[in-house]
Amino acid sequence: LAKTTQPISMDSYEGQEVNITCSHNNIATNDYITWYQQFPSQGPRFIIQGYKTKVTNEVASLFIPADRKSSTLSLPRVSLSDTAVYYCLVGPFFNQAGTALIFGKGTTLSVSS
Amino acid sequence: ETGVTQTPRHLVMGMTNKKSLKCEQHLGHNAMYWYKQSAKKPLELMFVYNFKEQTENNSVPSRFSPECPNSSHLFLHLHTLQPEDSALYLCASSQEVNIYEQYFGPGTRLTVT
Numbered sequence: 001l002a003k004t005t006q007p008i009s010m011d012s013y014e015g016q017e018v019n020i021t022c023s024h025n026n027i028a029t030n031d032y033i034t035w036y037q038q039f040p041s042q043g044p045r046f047i048i049q050g051y052k053t054k055v056t057n058e059v060a061s062l063f064i065p066a067d068r069k070s071s072t073l074s075l076p077r078v079s080l081s082d083t084a085v086y087y088c089l090v091g092p093f094f095n096q097a098g099t100a101l102i103f104g105k106g107t108t109l110s111v112s113s
Numbered sequence: 114e115t116g117v118t119q120t121p122r123h124l125v126m127g128m129t130n131k132k133s134l135k136c137e138q139h140l141g142h143n144a145m146y147w148y149k150q151s152a153k154k155p156l157e158l159m160f161v162y163n164f165k166e167q168t169e170n171n172s173v174p175s176r177f178s179p180e181c182p183n184s185s186h187l188f189l190h191l192h193t194l195q196p197e198d199s200a201l202y203l204c205a206s207s208q209e210v211n212i213y214e215q216y217f218g219p220g221t222r223l224t225v226t
Contacts, residue, residue: 032213034213036212037172041201041220042219042220043115043117043203043204043205043217043219043220044156044214044216044217045115045216045217046115046214046215049213049214051120089213091213093209093212094209094211095211095212095213095214097116097161097168097169097209097211101156101213101215102155102156103155103156
């Protein structure tokens with residue numbers, strides 16, 4: 001599995017756009033990029049997944065440059081409820097049998113009013 | 114709401130008790146999972162079910178007994194647990210087995226006394 005590197009923490013204010021970048025220099029050809037959000041003592045929540053260029057859903061956008069060695073999760077107009085840990089996962093569409101999703105340390109986003 | 118519900122949300126049990134955790138998914142998914150999340154440890158995959166058939170058991174002690182009567186319901190039967198089994202137990206589901214896009218329930222916080 002490709003190793004991922006994310007900032008440990010980020011701070012923002014309500015209403016701002018937040019961009020969290022994940023580096024994955026060793027990404028393989030068949031790897032996808034998946035982002036999860038997790039609040040304390042709750043299960044992770046799937047946000048978005050992409051392979052290349054740009055993917056957008058009702059929650060976020062995911063930007064992936066042509067070399068795919070990094071990706072950026074963009075959260076538009078964050079609110080206090082977006083305060084959470086965000087995880088970048090890189091791996092093939094089908095995870096290896098018997099292995100759990102590897103979440104790493106993630107980025108703790110703190111949103112203030 | 115992720116479409117995956119878990120009950121109870123909190124459970125305290127003695128080492129000689131027998132209890133069950135319940136998970137239900139309303140997403141029409143074919144695969145369901147049990148994970149264990151201990152404090153400051155990575156997510157651990159316990160069991161995987163695909164079309165209600167168990168496909169993976171990650172060397173989980175027999176005091177944890179899963180049951181999947183249909184693709185929408187998953188149970189984890191607990192008996193003679195140890196204090197080190199105290200953790201957050203998460204249920205997840207996905208459209209296909211072992212893909213990165215998984216939907217997690219809120220978890221059951223289990224405390225074994």
